[in-house]
Amino acid sequence: MSKLNPVYSLSISGRLTLEMHSLNNEGGEGNQTITRTVALVDTAGEVHKVNAISGDMFKHIQAEHFYLLAREGGLPLCVGCQTFRADRILGDKEFINNLPKTSDDTLTALLKHCALDDMEGTLIAKGTRSVPRKSIAEFAWVVGLPEKVRTETYFHVRYAKELGGEGEDKASQPIFHRPASSGIYASVANFELARIGFNDISQEYALEETERLRRYQTFLKSVLYTFVEPSGAMRGTQNPHILNFEGVVTISHGVLPAPTISPLAGDYKEQVKAIARALDGDGLLEVREFANTAEFTVAMQEVIQNTHPYRLFNEKGA
Secondary structure (H helix, E strand, O other): OOOOEEEOEEEEEEEEEEEEEOOOEEEEEOOEEEEOEEEEEOOOOOEEEEEEEOHHHHHHHHHHHHHHHHHHHOOOOOHHHHOOOOOHHHHOHHHHOOOOOOHHHHHHHHHHHOHHHHHHOEEEEEOOEEEEEOOOEEEOOEEEEEEEEEEEEEEEEOOEEEEOOOOOEEEEOOEEEEEEEEEEEEEEEEEOHHHOOEEOOOOEEOOOHHHHHHHHHHHHHHHHHHHHOOOOOOHHHHOOEEEEEEEEEEEEOOOOOOOOOOOOOOOHHHHHHHHHHHHOOOOOEEEEEEOOHHHHHHHHHHHHHHEEEOOOOOOOOO
16 A cells, blocks of 8 residues: 555546436426526626536435445445435444444444445434534536537327227327436536545544555545446436546645636636646645546546545544
8 A cells, every 4th residue: 555645635627518318307397397407607797597417416326336336345334325225324223223322432333334324424313412424525516508508308208008988999198298408517526535434523543544445446436437327317218428528637645625616617627727736836736637538537547546545644633
């Protein structure tokens, strides 16, 4: 591990081009599915309504990829997370019914017990006790660039056979309308990798470095898979065409933020590079630019293979 470069945090700022997708919808009105839109205000003060995919959706995509990788790699999972339950650790009755007396000991036990709760965050709530675990992952809304995204509604018919009034077959043709969106979307995400296995209450690590490395590599793979295969609504018949992903990966090798600038700005790559130069005089910030999904994959694989999670403190309070 000594040959690997430590990573304190990593961020991704990029433009994702998706065609004919319906990854996030708000619901339906009658036979019409309603796609999600948000309001943006540009630097000139102009308001734009654009199609958007929530950060919750991308967080769920990443968590599911981590869950599958963790099961395959033999990482520890609580009873709830073994079946990817929404309540996570709360579904592990044996753990919940035998909580340590103090919050810091409870959090240490949680970190050792379940890798997914360590990465994705959870809230242990029992009676008057409430012990939170903040996620190491932060996903922003994935929002369409104004004038660079379009949503159209398409007519569909579901064929069904129903029995007629006099014993004869009668064809019923319920009609419905589905949206599909295409365009360029701005994506921002940040990952606090130094916090893997870190107890925020006691300010100590609950895990050995070999286990932290296993979780770190698995987590970064799940982030990579999130942009290679984003899941979501209506994938059975509207699996999105992923045309391109371009942007920058910023890697912090010391206690410095890995800067992000929203790809809604046309010069976001140049701004990220300029911020990194201004913040860093010791070579602790690294900015890797990628022009397409293939280059993004190569950049992430290099990080996975050549780095390890930064260690904040060697001993309590140090």
